[in-house]
Amino acid sequence: MATRSGSPWTGLGAVFVKELADHLGSARMLILEWLVLLTGIGAVYTAIQDLKTTTQQDPFLFLRLFTHAHQPLPSFIAVLGFLIPLVAIGLGFDAINSEFNRRTLSRVLAQPIYRDALLLGKFLAGLATLAIGLVALWLLIMGLGLVMLGVPPSGEEMLRGLAFLAVAIAYGGLWLAVALFCSVLFRSAATSALAALGLWLLVSVLWPIIVRFIAQAIYPTSPAELLLGLPNLGRLEFQQALSRISPNTLFGEALLGILHPGTRALGPVFLEQLQGALMGAPLPLAQSLLLVWPQVTGLVAGAIFLFVGAYVGFQRQEVRA
Amino acid sequence: MATGETVIEARRLQKRYGTVAAVDGIDLTVRRGEIFGLLGPNGAGKTTTILMLLGLTEVSAGELQVHGLDPRRDPLAVKRRVAYLPDSVGFYDTLSARENLRYMARLAGLPRAEIDKRIDESLGRVGLAGAKELKTAAFSRGMKQRLGLAEVLLKGADIAILDEPTSGLDPQATFELLDIIRDMKRDGIAVLLSSHLLDRVQAVCDRVALFHQGRIVLQGTVAELAQQVLGGGFSIEVATAGPVPAAALAALPGVQQVVERGTDRALVIADRDLRAGLARAVLAAGGALLQLVAIEPSLDVIYRRYFEGDHGYA
Known part of the structure; x- marks a missing residue:
């Protein structure tokens, strides 16, 4: 094969700026922003009402803003776990196929740029849009907490809050890569959106149920288990490993470690491991980060893996519609 | 240039x-x-x-x-x-x-x-x-x-x-x-x-x-293609008041083909400008000549003629 000359980054800036401007000005983005804002603020606001009356002595009061659920409303992180994929898919599902359908792709690629710049520019613009939205929302909630609780957050709370923000952006990046992949795979924007949303439903709703069935089939209930009422450890571990294929699980576990400083393990724990442990005592930040490091790595790796898939698919595509 | x-x-x-x-x-x-x-x-x-x-x-x-x-x-x-x-x-x-x-x-x-x-x-x-x-x-x-x-x-x-x-x-x-x-x-x-x-x-x-x-x-060039395909290609359209004496035209030396278009019109393809000869031939056959036009070789004709030959037009 002949090696190509010239930099794959040529034109990346132009694509990024154009796509970012498109995203920020689009009606679609406006709808998604309002959706996130209203549900997010709603969840936090009701959480604040509870926090004011109950846990005045909590050392991690600000983190409770994110995690406290006021029935029947879900907690803020539960809302985000649901809405981030929706926003990311909304931003990316027609990234490439719309260029085909508008017949602009051949014009763009006839300019002296490689396809790399177009795909990466679109991904980065989507990620930047998502990040801008999440940072704004995060600041809003911190402000709301300051005003309504009247207590400033501690340094560790800020750091844990920032770590939460970073994980949320990584999670968004993964779903953006899913959407981008679908937009390369499917020529019709509707099909692409449907496929991405279908995958999202599968991993967030159906996957936990399916995992339980699979684990049950592979590790059937033994008589000893029935008699002693002990769970089968092999099955539990297998079930957890399988459920971690879903980015939702990874996101949930990562946030559990970061926002609940008392979390010491994300899998099954034996009694002897708890010997000498101060139950409920918070872990230092570094230990919490260490605990969720594999989850975060998994999210980033998933995003890169899917982006590579989209890249290979896009490189092999014929330009003519 | x-x-x-x-x-x-x-x-x-x-x-x-x-x-x-x-x-x-x-x-x-x-x-x-x-x-x-x-x-x-x-x-x-x-x-x-x-x-x-x-x-x-x-x-x-x-x-x-x-x-x-x-x-x-x-x-x-x-x-x-x-x-x-x-x-x-x-x-x-x-x-x-x-x-x-x-x-x-x-x-x-x-x-x-x-x-x-x-x-x-x-x-x-x-x-x-x-x-x-x-x-x-x-x-x-x-x-x-x-x-x-x-x-x-x-x-x-x-x-x-x-x-x-x-x-x-x-x-x-x-x-x-x-x-x-x-x-x-x-x-x-x-x-x-x-x-x-x-x-x-x-x-x-x-x-x-x-x-x-x-x-x-x-x-x-278009002229070169015409030369190549139409064989020196001169196309002349003949229009008469009555039926075109196609046989008489085809018998004229230099005429390669006569394509009849309806009863009162024909396209004559010749190796040189035969307009004078064609006019005489129409009159000699007892026809009434209305029009005699030399047609610039068009790509359409060249293309169609090329595939009408033994090249087969799929």
Whole structure:
């Protein structure tokens, strides 16, 4: 094969700026922003009402803003776990196929740029849009907490809050890569959106149920288990490993470690491991980060893996519609 | 200016999709300052050839040089010097004409300080100066095509490749578009254009290549092709008041073929200008001559005649 000359980054800036401007000005983005804002603020606001009356002595009061659920409303992180994929898919599902359908792709690629710049520019613009939205929302909630609780957050709370923000952006990046992949795979924007949303439903709703069935089939209930009422450890571990294929699980576990400083393990724990442990005592930040490091790595790796898939698919595509 | 240095050269160029050859070993030479037409029906391999020239699709086999560069190896350098107007061009509907062009100019890496001035200039040349702030969603087919040409001019390239620039346009718009293309030639730009409408582009092309099923079956100036296919080709249309004495005309020395068109009209193909002889023959056969017109060899006729022969028209 002949090696190509010239930099794959040529034109990346132009694509990024154009796509970012498109995203920020689009009606679609406006709808998604309002959706996130209203549900997010709603969840936090009701959480604040509870926090004011109950846990005045909590050392991690600000983190409770994110995690406290006021029935029947879900907690803020539960809302985000649901809405981030929706926003990311909304931003990316027609990234490439719309260029085909508008017949602009051949014009763009006839300019002296490689396809790399177009795909990466679109991904980065989507990620930047998502990040801008999440940072704004995060600041809003911190402000709301300051005003309504009247207590400033501690340094560790800020750091844990920032770590939460970073994980949320990584999670968004993964779903953006899913959407981008679908937009390369499917020529019709509707099909692409449907496929991405279908995958999202599968991993967030159906996957936990399916995992339980699979684990049950592979590790059937033994008589000893029935008699002693002990769970089968092999099955539990297998079930957890399988459920971690879903980015939702990874996101949930990562946030559990970061926002609940008392979390010491994300899998099954034996009694002897708890010997000498101060139950409920918070872990230092570094230990919490260490605990969720594999989850975060998994999210980033998933995003890169899917982006590579989209890249290979896009490189092999014929330009003519 | 008609014959300058060679800017595009293809030898035994081939593109296969699986076992099907979309382009099957074509030879092509385009020189600076000429308008070269790639002509042929849809699916004959014109667009595939163009995409290979731009490095937008893989070349299966053969040699290809654009400005002495290989589009497979130096796609960016090639694309910097070649401007392209794709078949049924599209724009970003939510952006104005000027914004659409500005995006392309940025991608093309034009100097920032010059971009706005050059956009105004090129929009003026294609007659869209008044519509530059309009969203392209509101553009008609003809306006989009002209905006596409403005983009080609904007790039300041010395090769312009136009894929079906006149398709879907009304006669007036076609006429204006061909005028702009002639202007480009005057500026010393090599223009390579493709079309399935042979007669439309015959007027502007210096040389043409006729495509058929992935091969170039004929290449040269229109006059050369006529010579080659019509055998020195002189077509004369004869119209009479009564039935045409076809047999008498065919018997005339120099006449190669008589194609009857209805009872009172015939197309005579001869190896030289036989108008005087034909007039005499009609009168001698007792006919009343109404009209005798020597027809300029048209590409349509050349193309059809070529495939009427033993080449088989699929």
